[in-house]
Amino acid sequence: MSELATREVDRSQMKVSDEVAIQISKMNKWYGTFHVLRDIDLTVYRGERIVIAGPSGSGKSTMIRCINRLEEHQAGSIMVDGIELSSDLKNIDKIRSEVGMCFQHFNLFPHLTILENCTLAPIWVRKIPKKQAEETAMHFLEKVKIPEQANKYPGQLSGGQQQRVAIARSLCMKPRIMLFDEPTSALDPEMIKEVLDTMVELAEEGMTMLCVTHEMGFARQVANRVIFMDAGQIVEQNEPEEFFNNPQHERTKLFLSQILGH
């Protein structure tokens, strides 16, 4: 469990509004006959920072991957920004361009430079002029503190740098919601911090975030809600203080004792 104690997290901009960003109701998903997600009900308000925890195979990643349709759900409904996710390709592309996503293995495009990685989607999806897209990209690369790497290729960067580029690449699309799928799990300990710092900054600016992570320090300091999943269901959700200090469900207690115990 890594600490972020380099500085105090500034909570002044972190405001949760009444506006619903994501509404998931009675969502079910099967892989073949295996029931991975069971009756998921979740409402995310704009400005929320939600950390999703749980043992591996509990369906955390699958759930957030359903939100931008990298996985298809078979029953129930998902509304993102008031748009219902159905098999209509137009809706899917629209939602995907509004929802940013960072992956465990970064998934940068190795044949493009860092700058091209960041400008590709704005130019081809948003139809923004190249010059303007490059300015935006440099702005966000500065924000994640690697503007000097802009003309290198992803293979020349360290894991932590690559993940920060991946975050900048998502931000260039000016998303209203960010999804993080275990963004630090593939990183060395000293690189985890630089990525978490970037995520904290993003939270401080009021971004709506859903984050699958095992970084409980991040959950404690940044999240306004922690969701615990097991066996494809949401078992418990609460504010971080309550969640860590006073877990209710047996599974939660067991999980917390295992990951906080050492």
Place this chain on the structure above:
Amino acid sequence: MSDTHAQTVAYVRDTMLDQQDPPLNQTGAVKWIRENLFSGWLNILLTLLSLWVIYAALSHLLPWALRGIWDASNLSQCREIIAELYGPDKPAACWAVLAERWPQLIFGFYPKELYWRPILAFLIFLAAVAPVLFSSVPRKMLWVSALAPFVLFWLIWGGSLWGPIAAILGFVIGWAILTFAAPKIGNLISVILAIVVPVIYWLTLCGPLAGALASVVPLSLQTVPTQNMGGFMLATIIGVSGIVLSLPLGILLALGRQSDMFIINKFSVAFIEIIRGVPLIVWLFTASLLLNYFLPPGTNFDLMLRVIIMVTLFSAAYIAEVVRGGLAALPKGQYEAADALGLDYWKSMRLIILPQALKISIPGIVNTFIGLFKDTTLVVFIGLLDPIGLSNSIRATTDWNGVYWELFVFIGLCFFIFCFSMGRYSLFLEKKLRREHR
């Protein structure tokens, strides 16, 4: 460990050592020879044996080739000259057959006074491929590449310039539908229209339009029928057309084979397996004999065009499998990242997936191209005069009856130069791309 440590702990270096040269027998040619040729008894033996084999081969080949006679008008005259110069039993090549017949080996029976046309076409072809092969050539040259096929067709076959121009118009119509109508009527419909409308245009309006324009302003070159073409010109036309057309078709088939759409997927699989599972020579016979039964009566497709179509389909099936290998080698995350950014299918393929998959597939693709190019010699069996076919017809004349080796050595050497340069280009491209995307 602790003992050594105890000895080194009180040590401080007071002078730094200068860099020294390695021992003489550890550098340069001496080292290389020692390590690679004479590193042990067995290797010394093998080296000597290899030297002897090389000597044995060259001692027969070189005198034969170097003594060769370049100036003679027929085989018996050539043999007389050899007997006169070197004595009766000395082997020597009759290169004179090349000197006398080389225009035929290159152009076939193309009219002599029109040789400038294929030569000019070849130069235009070089200018057209340069920007495609080398990124250092100015991008504006790509316009030459786009227009070259039409100009080359006109130069080689002759006829009215209005034919190719009317054909280009079909592409312009397709492009106009895609750019101007697509926002109004939707992508799918406009893509279908952009294919259907030009095809209807080519089948109906294109011919009469070209004819009408030609009757006003002729602008025409003397027509040369396909039967008169042969030699390396024929091999190059078939080979290059096959290469240029089969790459995009192969890529589409590979994508089709990966598609979730049932009909497209099954069609691609069936196409690839059927085409690949039957020998090329069978397809060539199909092209030359059977196709006429299936086509509506009265249509007369040029034989070379039919061969080009068959060769293209054949190598497209192979390219498809090579590209599929490249697609399969990409991590799933690349597809997901492209999707998550909101790129649609064609954009993610064009911008993310294919550039990487094709880079992986370069050796396999070039391998297929080399195979295709050499397979163009198979057209001899359906009566086209490729270099091999021409060597038969040269031998059929009384002048050169009995000349085998000289012609085959020359043809083999020419094919080798073509194929070897393709192989070298593939290496160059791989190296360049590796440098770019480390």
